[in-house]
Amino acid sequence: MNGICIGLGVRGKMWFDWAKQAGMNVVGVVDLDRALLDAGCNELGVPADQRFERITDAARQTGATVATICTPNHAHAACVRDCLESGLHCIVEKPMVEDEAALAEILALSRHADRRVAVAQQYRYTPPMLAMRDAVRSGRIGRVNTINLFFARWRPAGDMILPLMLNQAVHQFDAVRSILGRDPQWCGAHSWNPGWSPTKNHTMLEATYGFGDSICHYSGNYVAKGAQTPYSGRWRIEGDEGSIEYHGDGEDQDLVLTRHDPPDRESIAMTAHDVSESALVCRDFLEAVTDGTIPPTDATDNAYTLGMAFAAVRSSETRRIVTMDEVPALAGLRN
Structure with a gap:
């Protein structure tokens, strides 16, 4: 399954590997910080045409189906929103969101887009x-x-x-x-x-x-x-x-x-x-998207954890x- 990795900080680079361990074919990497993006992609061997500063561009140009999100907590909700609006299923590092209003919004957007949001509760x-x-x-x-x-x-x-x-x-x-x-x-x-x-x-x-x-x-x-x-x-x-x-x-x-x-x-x-446990939770997410089922850490379940x-x-x-x-x-x- 083709996917993109969003966020290329220290843990974001780990997610690049975990996503591949889980079976995802990484076709793009996204980070707002161009210097961080290039440095990380050079380290990971990601070609220039798979580097993006915007989720919407990555989704459109790669034809990805799924995304992993590993950004600072305060950016999670916006990244999930961009993924859903771009037609991507996504798995996001915890916490999915930081407040009750954002939780309600993401649940509604996921239903409307008919796309799954899972949370990396490893x-x-x-x-x-x-x-x-x-x-x-x-x-x-x-x-x-x-x-x-x-x-x-x-x-x-x-x-x-x-x-x-x-x-x-x-x-x-x-x-x-x-x-x-x-x-x-x-x-x-x-x-x-x-x-x-x-x-x-x-x-x-x-x-x-x-x-x-x-x-x-x-x-x-x-x-x-x-x-x-x-x-x-x-x-x-x-x-x-x-x-x-x-x-x-x-x-x-x-x-x-x-x-x-x-x-x-x-x-x-x-x-x-x-x-790793993070690869396992990602694997379950990818299998659920493939099978059209609900991932164990789906947003509708994780809402009770939050x-x-x-x-x-x-x-x-x-x-x-x-x-x-x-x-x-x-x-x-x-x-």
């Missing part, structure tokens, strides 16, 4: 998340009562909008939804920016979500001055027949299932991939529990 494809999902869904710890998830890193993010929630927590929110196979119904949260933070937007979040008879609590900090967690965070999933604990990637930590009665403790096997962030903001601002359908783009989305 955390749900990592071996630990897949292993936890399979263990939970197969009933190995019974009915899930609680998920407790703790994340702490020192990662000041300048003027980024909702840096913790939109740049990091969306990964964990999406993984929780994937593990449970359900969407949350309500949220009670408090978000803030501590006095020592060098950024101007909220970098800390305490949030509780209701998933039917299961509760998830997320504790996140993007300006942690103390011990740092791995980027995957630290997990404990408690069921009525046992628990699963995962202390995060980068530390050779096992995924451990424990039961109290009868006493039992075992490591859950995790299967490594032959390609909705967890937007609901947390609304709850914090109003100091009350909010329901997910108070996020306008989510109202009636599953109907």
Whole structure:
């Protein structure tokens, strides 16, 4: 399938390779910064006639069907819009958008254009998340009562909008939804920016979500001055027949299932991939476009991941529990 890669920064160059690993035939590369575009294309071996500064020109001149988008967060919505208006299906780095109005607009544009928008939520494809999902869904710890998830890193993010929630927590929110196979119904949260933070937007979040008879609590900090967690965070999933604990990637930590009665403790096997998780999420997107089906991380699904962030903001601002359908783009989305 012919496609174009949009964005040629450090991670954008990685996406050039991931797209090819996923099976995409890259026929064009786009970046607004001509110097960056030429330098990156020279490094990647992209010929001059496949270099573009505008998405519309790339789509028209290459005849591409799909696109990958890896640009700064604030440019995601505009790039998705240009892709849809140019007749391209696209997969975009998270977050898909930065605000509720843009989310509603992109969902409407995707429906109107009859083109798919997927989001690169690769955390749900990592071996630990897949292993936890399979263990939970197969009933190995019974009915899930609680998920407790703790994340702490020192990662000041300048003027980024909702840096913790939109740049990091969306990964964990999406993984929780994937593990449970359900969407949350309500949220009670408090978000803030501590006095020592060098950024101007909220970098800390305490949030509780209701998933039917299961509760998830997320504790996140993007300006942690103390011990740092791995980027995957630290997990404990408690069921009525046992628990699963995962202390995060980068530390050779096992995924451990424990039961109290009868006493039992075992490591859950995790299967490594032959390609990166980003290539896997891109592969699923390309296969869905080919088959005319819905990708696992389609915009209509990812809206609920973003909705967890937007609901947390609304709850914090109003100091009350909010329901997910108070996020306008989510109202009636599953109907």
